[in-house]
Amino acid sequence: MERKTMFSFQRLGPLGFLTLALLLSACQSLFQVPKPPVEVQGAGVLLEALPGDSRQVAVRLAQGAEGAEVFLRLADPCAKGTASCPGWDASRYPGVEHTRERFVLSATEPQATFTFTVSGDALPQGPFKWEVVAVDGAGKEWTFPVYLRIRQSQDEPPLEVMNRWRAWAGLRPFAREDAERSFECWQYGRYAVLNRDVIG
Structure with missing residues (x-):
């Protein structure tokens, strides 16, 4: 006699x-990945500004989210206290001031704007990194x-400089600059300058 191994839904x-549907629904909510409550325009993009310029980043409440509190902080080991940086101003990057206000987003006020203002005498450097x-x-x-980099008007964009060198070496050009790696390079450059007497 042939055994039936197939499950019969009948x-x-x-x-x-009904029981199966409820179980599947419970499993789906159990394994659902939570979504961020906000959307950030310009997140992960490398912004550039000249001395005296300002840049803005808009934050909007995500669809389906009930509310969220949003603010800015420096994404820097010196500011976070995870690195020893004597004389470091943990509240701001040199030459740039940012919005300090905290915003509570809701259905009635679903959007906030953070502004980064570069002073007129700021030195070209960066990119700096904040976290929304x-x-x-x-x-x-x-x-x-x-990410925000300060440039002088006559400066050639770093990506163009890098790709010119790569072209001379017979290498393919980079399509875009890696903002996180550039931030890490800036940190190393800062460390090297501040500790030149030690590591020189």
Whole structure:
């Protein structure tokens, strides 16, 4: 006699189908990845500004989110206290001031704007990195990187310089600059300058 190994849905009946549907729904919500409560325009993009310029980053409440508190902080080991940087101003990057206000986003006020203002005498450097921090109703924290480089008007964009050297070496050009690696290079450059007597 042949054994039947296939499951027959006809045996479930209406109550069985309802139970199965509830179980599948519970499993789906159990394994659902939580989504950030906000959307950040310009997150991860390398912004550039000249001395005296300002740049803005808009944060909007995500669809379906009930609310969130949003603010900016420096994404720098010196500012976070994870590195020893004597004389470092943990509240701002040199030559740039940023919005210090905290915003509470809701259905009635779903958007906030953060402004980065470069002083007229700022030296060309960076990119600096901030984090847009969003805290949802459950207290979960989400971070979004924002990068800003200060340039002089006559400066050639670093990506163009790099690609010119790569062309001379017979290498393919980079399509875009890696903002995070550039931030790390700036940190190393800062360390090398501040410690030149030690590492020189």
